[in-house]
Amino acid sequence: MLALSLAPPGALAQGTTGNANLPTLGDSARGDLSPVFERRIGEAIMRDIRRDRDFLDDQPILEYLNGFGASLVAAHPGARGETGADYYFFAVRDPMLNAFALPGGFIAVHSALLLAAQSESELAAVLSHEIGHVAQRHIARMIGQQKQDALIPLAAMLLAALVARASTDAAVGVAMGGQGLAIQRQLDFSQDAEREADRVGFQIMGAAGYDTSGMVAFFSRMQTASRAYSDLTPAWLRSHPLTSERISDIQSRIRETPYRQRADSIEFHLVRARARVLQDESASGLAAARAAFEAQLAQQNRQQLSAAHYGLAYVALKKGELAKAAASLASARAALERKEAAVFSAGPKGSDGGAMFTSLALEIKLAPGQTALVQQQVVAEAEQAYQRYPLSRGIARQYASALINAGKLDNATRYLREQVQLYREEPKLHELLAKVYSAQGKLALQHMALAESYALGGGLLAALNQLTLARKAGDATFYDNALIDAQEREWQKRQREEMKEQEENK
Incomplete structure (x- = not known):
């Protein structure tokens, strides 16, 4: 809710002049919301989003969106902005056409928008637009604008209190006028931000080699949908109001750009x-x-x-x-x-969908109801898949699940311990490790692994409770207890700091 109060759910736009480099914001915006605090806000919001049932915690989708988004960011030198934003792309289950940027570089796409995009160039247009919002720090700038605008209705209310002595109706008019002025200033800022995001997004998707006409094609189709739906206007249009001026500006830029076809x-x-x-x-x-x-x-x-x-x-x-x-x-x-099909481009860097096909094949073989023979056979397949696609975190976890399902608990423990050392910020690895420890009857280690998982997900209280259970488990070694004590002190300190920060920002 904090994110949505800071910025429209859709993204804010970036903008600039026609320069290839992104403009640098002034100190006023930087002072209103520091890059560090901006990121911390985004991370706090993401902890809540990840716990929501509509967060699409689907590894193939996450890997695709982050690979796709990373290619857009890498193509344009200024896409990370002055803060060097570290982007994370994800999807949420929602029937409304929408995409939005959160503070700190977190960018979401609704499932309906994924289905509405008819090409990767259209998806690139939306994500590039959102990247522009982050790169230009529109949320920080909006907060600065809101702080200034807060004085307008305040002054109007003070004046209204004086006018009320003579006329109640006049006092209401003065107060509403002040609020209207503040709202209009915010709308003006939002429209400027949208135009900025259009221009920067255009630069980003062009630099990444996508068909820039995809931007005007998608926006025009959404504008047409807004006329047809009346009050049921897609959310993306409500938070990203389209104007003929914006579309015309994009069209003029397309005319100045060489045509480039991009296969999906x-x-x-x-x-x-x-x-x-x-x-x-x-x-x-x-x-x-x-x-x-x-x-x-x-x-x-x-x-x-x-x-x-x-x-x-x-x-x-x-x-x-x-x-x-x-x-x-x-x-x-x-x-x-099929050999008889038309000439086919495999996409960027010879992509052939192999990881996604392999992942689904493993998902089928790891599903409940499979025979014991399949559960044994899938271990070798999962290991081969992991070796072939070492960057796929989903397949890496499927290999661990295959080991667990086949009863190869010692192998699973060794593998997962290596994984958590390499990927310390991955909660699901700790969940899998806790599952193995549970099967082995190692209760203290099970609760310690769950504690790590909860802490990474933002649940410090639940994490501390797991540490208490680990200490009482009875099989904790002297070394385990030392780790429990150290982790407990660290998380209690972090919990106090978070509570203090919340009080200061009320």
């Missing part, structure tokens, strides 16, 4: 298929997704055909139809490999 990667289509399934996992939602994928099978484009089979495989997995899921996944791979 297969991952884009596969991610959209996953988003369609995850957007509504009810029985009716899965039935609607299946119908959409079956209709998509009529497409001649092999990427679309492959994505349709992939989506059917994912629907079958959600329904527990494991044999059907495996068969549909095999069809998805076969459709992509």
Whole structure:
């Protein structure tokens, strides 16, 4: 809620003149909200978002969005802004067309917007726009504007108190006028920020090699939708009000830019298929997704055909139809490999969707209901997948799950201990480690691992409770108790600091 009060849910825009470098903000904005505090606000909001059921905690989607977003950021020297923003991209389950930037570089996309984007260039347009908001520090600037505008209604209310002696109606008029002026100033700021974000977003997606006409295509389609929906205007348009002037400005920039065609990667289509399934996992939602994928099978484009089979495989997995899921996944791979298909570009850096196909294959074999034989066989497959795709955190965790399901607990413990040393900020690794310790009957270590997981998720109180349980478990060694005491002191100190900071910022 804090983030939404600081900035419109959609993103704020960035802007600039036509220069290739992003402008540097003045000291006033920097003083209103320091980069460190801005990031801390974003991290606090993200802790709440991650606990929300509508946070799409789906590793293939997260890996795609962060890889895609990172390529946009890397393409433009000024995309990180003066604060050197460290970006994190994620998706939330929501039927409204929307995307938004939080303080500190956290950028979200609604599942509906993923489905509405008809190409990667259109998705690049939205994410580049949001990156522009972060790079230009629009939230910090908006807070500075709000502090100034707070004086306007205050002065108006003081004046109204004097006028009220003569006329109550006149006093109301004075007060409303002051509020209206403050609101208008905020609207003016928002519109300027949106124009900035358009311009910087245009620069970013162009530098990354995407078709810049995707920006005007997506924005124009959303503007048309706003006329059709009336009061049901998509959220992205309410928080990113489009004007003909903005679209015309983008069109004029496109005319000055050489045309560049960009083929979509297969991952884009596969991610959209996953988003369609995850957007509504009810029985009716899965039935609607299946119908959409079956209709998509009529497409001649092999990427679309492959994505349709992939989506059917994912629907079958959600329904527990494991044999059907495996068969549909095999069809998805076969459709992509058809020799008679038109010339196909694999996308950036020869991307072929292999990691996503492999991940879903493992997901099917790790699903509840699989035979003991499959659970044993999947260990070797998961290890090979981990070696082939070492940067995939999802596959890394699937390998750990395969070891646990196969009863190879000692191997799982060694592997996960190595992983938590390499990726200390990954809560799910600690959760898996706690699962292994539980199976081994190591209660103190189980509670210590859970404590780490809760602390990384922002639940310091729950983490401290787990440390108390670890101390009382009875099997804690002298070394374990020393670690428990040290961690408890650290988290208690952090908890006091957070409470003090909350009091100071009330």
